[in-house]
Amino acid sequence: MSRLKEYIYDEKNGLHYTLNGDYYIPDLKLLEEHRSIGKYGRMHQEYLREAHPDRLNTLILTGELWTYLADLNEQAQERLDTIMEQMKDAEGVTEELKRTRQMEWVQRCNNIHNRAKEIVLHEMIYL
Incomplete structure (x- = not known):
C-alpha cells in the first residue's frame, strides 16, 4: 500500500490540502x-x-463578515455625523448658543443625536 502525501495542491481550484487521517482537508485561511466592528456593526x-440567518451564514462562510460589519459601522458613523451637522445647521444649534446657553445647547444636541441615530438605524442597520 502506498503512503499518501502529507500535503497536496489542486491546480483546478488553487487550494492546498493537508492530509488528516484518511482525508485531505483544505488549508483555508481567513x-x-x-x-473594529463597533456598535453599529454589532x-x-x-x-x-x-432576521436573516442565511445571509449571516454566507458572510461567515465566505470570510467576509468582519470586513462587511467594519465597513457598515464606519459608514453608519459617518452618516450619523453628517445628519447631525445638517440638523444643527437647520435648527440654529451654534457655538454661540453653546457659549451663551449651555443647558439648552446640550438638550438640543441630545435631541438631534437621538433623531439622527433613529434615522441611521432605520436606513442602515435594520434594513
Whole structure:
C-alpha cells in the first residue's frame, strides 16, 4: 500500500490540502481584519442573526463578515455625523448658543443625536 502525501495542491481550484487521517482537508485561511466592528456593526450582526440567518451564514462562510460589519459601522458613523451637522445647521444649534446657553445647547444636541441615530438605524442597520 502506498503512503499518501502529507500535503497536496489542486491546480483546478488553487487550494492546498493537508492530509488528516484518511482525508485531505483544505488549508483555508481567513483574511485578517484589524478594524473594529463597533456598535453599529454589532447591532447589524444581531439583526442578521435574528432576521436573516442565511445571509449571516454566507458572510461567515465566505470570510467576509468582519470586513462587511467594519465597513457598515464606519459608514453608519459617518452618516450619523453628517445628519447631525445638517440638523444643527437647520435648527440654529451654534457655538454661540453653546457659549451663551449651555443647558439648552446640550438638550438640543441630545435631541438631534437621538433623531439622527433613529434615522441611521432605520436606513442602515435594520434594513
